[in-house]
Amino acid sequence: MTHLPLNDSPSAMQQTLGYRMTSWTPDHAAFEMPVSPEILNRAGIPHGGALATLLDTTMGNAGCYSAPGEPLHNALTLTLNVSYLAQARGKLLIAKGRRTGGGRSTFFAEATVEDETGVLIATGSGAFRWR
Amino acid sequence: MTHLPLNDSPSAMQQTLGYRMTSWTPDHAAFEMPVSPEILNRAGIPHGGALATLLDTTMGNAGCYSAPGEPLHNALTLTLNVSYLAQARGKLLIAKGRRTGGGRSTFFAEATVEDETGVLIATGSGAFRWR
Amino acid sequence: MTHLPLNDSPSAMQQTLGYRMTSWTPDHAAFEMPVSPEILNRAGIPHGGALATLLDTTMGNAGCYSAPGEPLHNALTLTLNVSYLAQARGKLLIAKGRRTGGGRSTFFAEATVEDETGVLIATGSGAFRWR
Amino acid sequence: MTHLPLNDSPSAMQQTLGYRMTSWTPDHAAFEMPVSPEILNRAGIPHGGALATLLDTTMGNAGCYSAPGEPLHNALTLTLNVSYLAQARGKLLIAKGRRTGGGRSTFFAEATVEDETGVLIATGSGAFRWR
Numbered sequence: 001m002t003h004l005p006l007n008d009s010p011s012a013m014q015q016t017l018g019y020r021m022t023s024w025t026p027d028h029a030a031f032e033m034p035v036s037p038e039i040l041n042r043a044g045i046p047h048g049g050a051l052a053t054l055l056d057t058t059m060g061n062a063g064c065y066s067a068p069g070e071p072l073h074n075a076l077t078l079t080l081n082v083s084y085l086a087q088a089r090g091k092l093l094i095a096k097g098r099r100t101g102g103g104r105s106t107f108f109a110e111a112t113v114e115d116e117t118g119v120l121i122a123t124g125s126g127a128f129r130w131r
Numbered sequence: 132m133t134h135l136p137l138n139d140s141p142s143a144m145q146q147t148l149g150y151r152m153t154s155w156t157p158d159h160a161a162f163e164m165p166v167s168p169e170i171l172n173r174a175g176i177p178h179g180g181a182l183a184t185l186l187d188t189t190m191g192n193a194g195c196y197s198a199p200g201e202p203l204h205n206a207l208t209l210t211l212n213v214s215y216l217a218q219a220r221g222k223l224l225i226a227k228g229r230r231t232g233g234g235r236s237t238f239f240a241e242a243t244v245e246d247e248t249g250v251l252i253a254t255g256s257g258a259f260r261w262r
Numbered sequence: 263m264t265h266l267p268l269n270d271s272p273s274a275m276q277q278t279l280g281y282r283m284t285s286w287t288p289d290h291a292a293f294e295m296p297v298s299p300e301i302l303n304r305a306g307i308p309h310g311g312a313l314a315t316l317l318d319t320t321m322g323n324a325g326c327y328s329a330p331g332e333p334l335h336n337a338l339t340l341t342l343n344v345s346y347l348a349q350a351r352g353k354l355l356i357a358k359g360r361r362t363g364g365g366r367s368t369f370f371a372e373a374t375v376e377d378e379t380g381v382l383i384a385t386g387s388g389a390f391r392w393r
Numbered sequence: 394m395t396h397l398p399l400n401d402s403p404s405a406m407q408q409t410l411g412y413r414m415t416s417w418t419p420d421h422a423a424f425e426m427p428v429s430p431e432i433l434n435r436a437g438i439p440h441g442g443a444l445a446t447l448l449d450t451t452m453g454n455a456g457c458y459s460a461p462g463e464p465l466h467n468a469l470t471l472t473l474n475v476s477y478l479a480q481a482r483g484k485l486l487i488a489k490g491r492r493t494g495g496g497r498s499t500f501f502a503e504a505t506v507e508d509e510t511g512v513l514i515a516t517g518s519g520a521f522r523w524r
Contacts, residue, residue, distance in 0.1 A: 013180060047187075056183065077213075078499060080212070081343040081472070106471060108385070127520055210388075216501050254518065256341075258389055277431075300406070300408075309406035311410075311450065312406060315446065318445065339441045342475045
């Protein structure tokens, strides 16, 4: 079942960089981040750190799904790995993540970032811990 | 020789997250990021993406030193890897990076983030390309 | 078109660990490694280094496809990232890799290792350079 | 205190690739791997997987020190990241690793591989779990 944690206020970092969750189901999450002036680097394209933030958030949430009414869980990132495949030339960064495995205390996840034209901008993987 | 690229305006992302270069010598760079409300996650500590941004920036600059008066170079991140060792409980994030190797087109770098009390918060490594 | 570089002698490392290519098409490669006694760790399961070797080889070849009769190219690994999702309890390690992006000099790839029962054992990503 | 787990038989993988522990102290470990014909790739240099194996083993042991007479612990690798800085042209691969942080269940480590002439060949980092 897809639902968004609407009643939960976004984090400060989320507001600072302007991303938002667009889908949330067991083991999956999706986020979008508009390419706003605030996230650009000197070359005029989204900073790699903005992409890393988006990937980290998407993967963490992919492993932390809570059904409506259930308490929210948080993920603690242990390691984050990002590959920067192409420069983001579009107006919207679309991230999709999924939990790929794990056990009782840790989980693994992967995520991609595409722009609105479907160009694959970055991929990420990581290990996370529930807390 | 240490010098800062003072005449060069910081990137938008840099202004958004509030970090700044504090040292720059051949193969080395240091940055600081105050723990401002804007970079916090829901747990009230700096978002892992803020640390990833700081590490990425520090490593990229470590490999791109330009002597005073020389043109600035930019680094393109190929891959970024971050290990989150401890939660940042301090007020200032201090990042130190160095170029560890590479050839004519690509370079490798490592960096650490400590808080002002010396606790090691995160480490990073990556591959970069000059452009 | 799928073909195997049959006339090309395998590397010494390939013979040492006992893996072999099973499929090779543009941007894709597959390898298999039997779970032989030689690759086990003290816990009696395949050593993480064997999985890393298999992932590295599969990804490198995924980006280096040569049509039959064309000269073989080699990939130089810049960075390799491996996530160990589950212990390999089966008898055969099956790796599938694909090139995910890149430009003229470098490419990115991802790969998975499953056992013969379909359990996802490890995932990998990396940046590579043609030479 | 430095001691080697001499009474403990090496793993099969260790015998296959020919590496051995040379130093072991709390939070630190060192291993050596001769550049034997068995670990070479088609280019005649050590396969990246051999370096990954050496780094993984060195880091895992760095976090698993046991004093003489105490029971041995094993580390489970969660994620492994390797940067390949230079081709190994020497005759001996010398790996040094150290635990960089962690808590009760997981730890982080870093390691380097140099050849006998001091050239930095590869660096690694990873997250591990005690078992």
